[in-house]
Amino acid sequence: MDLSKLVLKRPVNLKVIVTPAWQEEVQKQLQAQIGNIDQQLGQLEQQGQNAITEIKKQGSVQAPQQIENVQSQVNKKKNEMLQQKNQLLQQMQQVQLLELGQEVVQNQMESFFEIQEGDNLVEKMNIEIIMRDGVVEEIRGKI
Numbered sequence: 478m479d480l481s482k483l484v485l486k487r488p489v490n491l492k493v494i495v496t497p498a499w500q501e502e503v504q505k506q507l508q509a510q511i512g513n514i515d516q517q518l519g520q521l522e523q524q525g526q527n528a529i530t531e532i533k534k535q536g537s538v539q540a541p542q543q544i545e546n547v548q549s550q551v552n553k554k555k556n557e558m559l560q561q562k563n564q565l566l567q568q569m570q571q572v573q574l575l576e577l578g579q580e581v582v583q584n585q586m587e588s589f590f591e592i593q594e595g596d597n598l599v600e601k602m603n604i605e606i607i608m609r610d611g612v613v614e615e616i617r618g619k620i
Contacts, residue, residue, distance in 0.1 A: 482593045487602050491584040494609040495575045507569045514562045518555060525551035580607065590620070 493499055528547045532540050575581060590601055597619075604618030 482591050484589050484591055486587050486589055487604065489586045489588050490582050490605045491586055492580045492605055492607050493583045494607065494614065495577055495579045495581060496610055497577070498610050500572055500575065503572050504569060507565050507572070511562055511565050511569075514558050514565070518558055521551060521554055521558070583608075 525547055529544050532543045532547065537543070586606075588604070592598060592601055600619050604616070604620065606613055607615040607617065
């Protein structure tokens, strides 16, 4: 083992070049997430109604308060889900507005690298992977 070298971990930006195929794939993924939220909203609404129906059947003196609590919880969760949906819709809009050929950071990964005396740490920390339609087109920086 060489004691004059050290192995470190660094962040690696994964950038994609905007293409029609990439835009379409991202739109599909976002649309699927929106559909999932819509489905969850429907389930939440149904569960809330079932809980309220059950409370009404019991005929408890505390029923009005329990119903109010259920409605409050459902509304709180519903608002959170609607915020998520709005964020996804905004992302869809942003993807549509991107120019073809533009580079966009899509993800960040980590990699290990060796460093030794005399190396420029700043240069070795700055590394990017550029992809076009799932294929690595370029690796920028000092590996």
